[in-house]
Amino acid sequence: MDTYDIILVDDDPHIRQHMSAVLNAEPCFHLTACAETLEAGLKLIKQSPPRVLLVDLGLPDGSGLDLISAASQLPQTDSMVISVFGDEQNVIAALKSGATGYLLKDGMAGTIIDDIKSLIAGGSPISAKIARHLLNRFQPLPTQQGDAPTLTQRQTEVLKLVSMGYKRREIADKLFVSVDTIGTHILNIYKKLRVNTNVEAIKKGADLGLL
Amino acid sequence: MRPLKRALTWGYFDVIHALLSRWHILLFLYLVATTCHAIEIDRALFTKVSAHPHSDHDPGLALIGSDTLNWEARSLPDYWRAATPQGSQHQGGQGWYRLDFDLNKSSIANSSNWAIYVPKHSRVMAVYVNEKKIGDTGSFKDPLSDNFVMPYLLPVHNSLLNPGTNHLYIRLAGYGFDEVSLSKVFVDTEDNLRTAYRLRYLFSVGVAQIGFYSMLLLGVLVFLFWLSRRDDGQYLWFSLTCLTGAVFCSNRILTDFPLPLTAEHQTIFYSTAVSLFTLFSVMFLHRFSELKLYGRERLYFLLICCHGLIALNLPEQFVRLATNLMHIVDASVAMYILYVIYSHRDRNVVLDRYLVLGLCCLAYLLSFNELLLRLMDHPYSNWLTLQWAPVLMYIAFVSLVLSRLFRTLKGFEQLNLDLQKRVDYKSQQVVELEKQQAVVEERRRIMFDLHDGIGGQLVNAINYLHRHPGRDTVLLETVNTALQDLRFIVDSIDTNGEQEPQLLLGMFRERFEPIVEAQGIRFSWNVDETLASTKLGPSAALNLLRVLQEAVTNAIKHAHASTIFIGTTAQTIEIEDNGVGIDLSKKPGLGIRSMRERASNIGLELEIGKSNRGTLVRLKFRPKKTAH
Numbered sequence: 049m050d051t052y053d054i055i056l057v058d059d060d061p062h063i064r065q066h067m068s069a070v071l072n073a074e075p076c077f078h079l080t081a082c083a084e085t086l087e088a089g090l091k092l093i094k095q096s097p098p099r100v101l102l103v104d105l106g107l108p109d110g111s112g113l114d115l116i117s118a119a120s121q122l123p124q125t126d127s128m129v130i131s132v133f134g135d136e137q138n139v140i141a142a143l144k145s146g147a148t149g150y151l152l153k154d155g156m157a158g159t160i161i162d163d164i165k166s167l168i169a170g171g172s173p174i175s176a177k178i179a180r181h182l183l184n185r186f187q188p189l190p191t192q193q194g195d196a197p198t199l200t201q202r203q204t205e206v207l208k209l210v211s212m213g214y215k216r217r218e219i220a221d222k223l224f225v226s227v228d229t230i231g232t233h234i235l236n237i238y239k240k241l242r243v244n245t246n247v248e249a250i251k252k253g254a255d256l257g258l259l
Numbered sequence: 260m261r262p263l264k265r266a267l268t269w270g271y272f273d274v275i276h277a278l279l280s281r282w283h284i285l286l287f288l289y290l291v292a293t294t295c296h297a298i299e300i301d302r303a304l305f306t307k308v309s310a311h312p313h314s315d316h317d318p319g320l321a322l323i324g325s326d327t328l329n330w331e332a333r334s335l336p337d338y339w340r341a342a343t344p345q346g347s348q349h350q351g352g353q354g355w356y357r358l359d360f361d362l363n364k365s366s367i368a369n370s371s372n373w374a375i376y377v378p379k380h381s382r383v384m385a386v387y388v389n390e391k392k393i394g395d396t397g398s399f400k401d402p403l404s405d406n407f408v409m410p411y412l413l414p415v416h417n418s419l420l421n422p423g424t425n426h427l428y429i430r431l432a433g434y435g436f437d438e439v440s441l442s443k444v445f446v447d448t449e450d451n452l453r454t455a456y457r458l459r460y461l462f463s464v465g466v467a468q469i470g471f472y473s474m475l476l477l478g479v480l481v482f483l484f485w486l487s488r489r490d491d492g493q494y495l496w497f498s499l500t501c502l503t504g505a506v507f508c509s510n511r512i513l514t515d516f517p518l519p520l521t522a523e524h525q526t527i528f529y530s531t532a533v534s535l536f537t538l539f540s541v542m543f544l545h546r547f548s549e550l551k552l553y554g555r556e557r558l559y560f561l562l563i564c565c566h567g568l569i570a571l572n573l574p575e576q577f578v579r580l581a582t583n584l585m586h587i588v589d590a591s592v593a594m595y596i597l598y599v600i601y602s603h604r605d606r607n608v609v610l611d612r613y614l615v616l617g618l619c620c621l622a623y624l625l626s627f628n629e630l631l632l633r634l635m636d637h638p639y640s641n642w643l644t645l646q647w648a649p650v651l652m653y654i655a656f657v658s659l660v661l662s663r664l665f666r667t668l669k670g671f672e673q674l675n676l677d678l679q680k681r682v683d684y685k686s687q688q689v690v691e692l693e694k695q696q697a698v699v700e701e702r703r704r705i706m707f708d709l710h711d712g713i714g715g716q717l718v719n720a721i722n723y724l725h726r727h728p729g730r731d732t733v734l735l736e737t738v739n740t741a742l743q744d745l746r747f748i749v750d751s752i753d754t755n756g757e758q759e760p761q762l763l764l765g766m767f768r769e770r771f772e773p774i775v776e777a778q779g780i781r782f783s784w785n786v787d788e789t790l791a792s793t794k795l796g797p798s799a800a801l802n803l804l805r806v807l808q809e810a811v812t813n814a815i816k817h818a819h820a821s822t823i824f825i826g827t828t829a830q831t832i833e834i835e836d837n838g839v840g841i842d843l844s845k846k847p848g849l850g851i852r853s854m855r856e857r858a859s860n861i862g863l864e865l866e867i868g869k870s871n872r873g874t875l876v877r878l879k880f881r882p883k884k885t886a887h
């Protein structure tokens with residue numbers, strides 16, 4: 049059985065303790081290192097790129113987003129943001145930086161393990177509110193140029209169902225596809241979010257006369 | 260043959276002339292009344308002394324006094340062209356008239372100065388009373404002075420008059436290509452004749468003077484105006500219309516042309532001025548009415564140039580023919596102007612429409628009157644009216660331009676007002692947005708505090724309780740509930756404003772499913788998009804989440820259900836379980852009452868009852884009412 053290296057970056061010792069306990073209980077995960085600060089975290093992922101990076105956004109010396117950006121350059125690493133609420137605000141910021149999902153801090157052992165496993169298998173977690181946000185964000189505006197990425201019909205369907213509270217399995221049944229396909233759709237939408245962010249940045253830059 | 264033809268032509272002419280010149284008749288009657296005491300001389304003896312108008316061979320009074328000349332009787336007004344139609348050499352030239360009138364001794368002695376009133380003559384005359392010259396109306400040298408509309412009142416000193424028969428001699432000179440004529444002559448005291456003279460002067464020369472000065476001034480002003488905004492062609496052409504109108508009117512004011520041009524060239528010059536006036540009027544109107552009919556303008560301009568070039572090279576006896584032909588073209592173009600004004604009348608307000616059309620029609624009739632007089636070679640053509648046309652036209656055009664200017668100004672003011680309104684509205688919007696932004700910022704701050712503060716603490720507490728054996732389950736549940744509640748608060752707040760009920764249901768499931776599953780109960784989810792999309796603000800959202808929480812908690816605690824069905828229709832949210840079913844006979848507890856209140860707060864009707872499966876809680880959206 050493969051084991052996956054995990055690095056945890058969180059300044060809260062209780063969270064680190066809790067996460068370590070949960071992760072070490074699972075044989076296929078190997079928590080290689082923990083870090084408290086952004087700087088230490090950056091150093092760690094450079095030295096030994098993990099399979100999964102778990103990161104809190106509020107670090108004492110900076111934002112976890114920087115760490116996620118750095119990790120997104122590594123080919124093997126998936127980043128997950130650890131959040132208390134999994135709320136839209138923080139998660140979307142993390143997704144834009146290149147995270148592929150989020151974990152709830154108080155998640156029960158099973159949920160955390162399942163979420164990380166599903167991430168490794170290629171399916172990112174998503175919440176109703178994030179789905180709604182993504183739907184709004186990708187809605188093609190009349191003024192928008194053709195180069196901005198938009199969602200496919202199927203991706204829109206998936207997001208709509210997620211936003212109404214349907215679980216991945218239920219969506220798969222409704223759309224007559226496999227659960228993995230739904231996971232792939234969500235991952236692709238996250239990728240588009242990053243592309244979309246870049247396009248927006250370029251457009252904004254052009255508007256401001258920077259480009 | 261000839262008398263018949265003439266009678267026919269005049270028959271038509273008289274009808275048209277009578278129609279066109281009603282006011283002439285009135286004026287004529289008035290003049291007759293004011294000059295009724297005067298001696299009206301309508302008979303004269305005439306002798307032609309030279310075929311050349313400016314011949315040095317002027318026999319003078321010496322010759323006139325002798326009986327060697329052939330005096331022929333003529334009735335006034337006399338018209339040389341009509342009188343001598345045979346050959347061109349007889350049409351112009353110099354001649355003398357002898358007009359006799361009788362006076363008695365008392366009338367000479369008792370009255371103030373006498374005067375001779377000549378309403379019209381062409382082109383130049385010198386007047387002698389009893390062989391003493393009392394005045395002339397210009398130069399007899401080439402080019403002759405031109406007096407074709409000028410009335411003259413020449414005072415005669417009483418000492419020149421004799422009781423009995425007096426002789427009035429008038430030396431008249433004119434060109435063959437032009438009219439040479441003398442109207443009736445009036446003899447009376449100066450005081451008696453002055454009124455008629457002044458009135459006539461006003462209507463023929465005065466109008467032209469007013470026209471000349473006002474059009475010159477306006478032309479220059481409008482031209483200067485155009486210089487400052489050259490993209491608006493209508494002002495250039497309007498200015499040129501005025502200036503050419505002024506040039507044309509000067510024809511009726513000046514007896515001597517200010518440039519050394521021959522008489523024919525002067526005629527061609529003025530005739531061209533009329534044509535150009537018409538052309539510029541057309542160009543102005545085209546631009547004013549936003550018509551791009553440049554082809555017509557070019558064609559007309561070409562005709563004017565051709566006419567000028569041809570007329571300059573014609574023998575003098577054909578000059579009049581050429582200019583008359585050109586004037587027929589001008590009259591047709593003037594008719595076209597009327598057509599343009601009429602067909603684009605809708606562009607102007609009602610008053611302008613009729614004023615402009617009326618003035619232009621009048622101008623046209625007056626010009627047409629003169630054209631007919633010229634074409635018919637009419638001997639009584641003593642009332643030329645073309646000088647009115649440019650004046651009327653320019654009043655019409657000024658009213659058009661001014662009216663449009665006023666409307667533009669009004670529109671501009673309105674635009675300013677609208678802009679101000681829009682600025683106010685936008686400012687208000689900005690203030691609103693700033694407020695909203697402040698609210699959003701505040702929400703962000705609260706979220707951040709919740710996230711890193713209370714949320715983190717609660718999570719730590721839960722983790723701590725989990726890790727330590729002999730944990731206090733009541734405390735754990737309380738902290739869990741607190742975190743759950745906090746999550747609802749976080750979910751209910753959307754930084755962008757309002758949220759759809761479907762989304763709230765989705766979030767509710769995410770938060771509540773682990774708790775439900777821990778009790779061995781599963782959700783059967785049947786939410787769809789058809790649910791009324793009444794969006795809910797943060798407080799309403801929190802109320803809805805709490806109502807859902809209460810309904811689901813009841814199902815878990817009291818119903819002993821294995822499945823909770825959550826579904827929606829277009830107007831309702833239904834929470835149903837397959838448990839024992841509610842006992843409706845019992846008085847509703849606090850939980851249900853608070854559910855009801857919360858639902859009612861956000862504009863939902865709550866129904867609780869038994870269904871086939873168990874208990875059914877139905878939240879009904881009241882149609883068309885906004886929830887708060």
